[in-house]
Amino acid sequence: MKHENNNLAILIDADNVTPKVADGLFAEIAKYGTASVKRIYGDWTKPALKGWKDCLLEHSIQPIQQFAYTVGKNSTDSALIIDAMDLLYSARFSGFCIVSSDSDFVRLATRIREQGLTVFGFGERKTPRPFIAACDRFVYFDILNGQRVADGSEDSLPTEAKDISENSAKSAPPIDGRLRKMLKNAIEATSEDDGTSQLSRIGSHLAKQSPDFDSRNYGYKQLSALVEASGIANVKRVGNNPTHIIVSLK
Known part of the structure; x- marks a missing residue:
């Protein structure tokens, strides 16, 4: 942003x-x-x-x-x-x-x-x-x-995980239960009455809860790719605006 x-x-x-x-x-x-x-x-x-x-x-x-x-x-x-x-x-x-x-x-x-x-x-x-x-x-x-080091040691990562594009989620490390819970709570906290939430609001909520939260820490350049890879939510782009993304829990 x-x-x-x-x-x-x-x-x-x-x-x-x-x-x-x-x-x-x-x-x-x-x-x-x-x-x-x-x-x-x-x-x-x-x-x-x-x-x-x-x-x-x-x-x-x-x-x-x-x-x-x-x-x-x-x-x-x-x-x-x-x-x-x-x-x-x-x-x-x-x-x-x-x-x-x-x-x-x-x-x-x-x-x-x-x-x-x-x-x-x-x-x-x-x-x-x-x-x-x-x-x-x-x-x-x-x-x-463009690097993501989970434990502070760059050498501990496989080469393909050091520079992961938005569309290469298959090379990212597995998403654990703690991260899924964090994402789920953020989606629920920012959802409208119809159960949908804007991705930008989800990102703001996550940052407020944890200032160092960043999708790149998990191997994804964009939050939308991380949410989609988590398997807990549907991610939909609205209209021709690529930044207008709606998320809803499955």
Whole structure:
């Protein structure tokens, strides 16, 4: 779902993010709005961040220097949080993208949402649950480039499962009872009197229940393909609009 008029502030914690995810990251962010501000925080005197150089130029990301004054203290997080609050009070943005796997940003995400703005989180599978829950939506790095890693190990998947198209459900892993129950509850919760529900409403309900829910986590690029593959519902496209999809339980 793309919101073309939404201005987003992108704040990246360089200590927790590899430049390899940049292309997929900004392609994903483009679905939600316009990246009006793109900043990345770290101690750029460290050799570990050298790999970001070309990426910063390509994506027009502004590097923010923050020296590590004390060993064991993360001054990068503090700089990011201070800037986020300044941007929040400017009232120029409809949402923030916090790119990190660090639980230190739980309170920041909560505070931004309290102000009525949307928070999109991006991080690794090891991201602490409190930070994921503090976001409106959370996307794992490993699915940004068309990959789906269920247990955090890319090597644990068969090759054909690493890049699954919408129509190749046969190569996806089996859909378990927990996922079927989650889908069933979402369909029932959003159904009209006639027992039908719009797919977009189902997706919104799932995201509210679990910010990191994403059909790509299960090997499907589209939610419609996942629902159809679950076998619990009928999926019907209405008219000539491919985005108008009606779902009803079997």
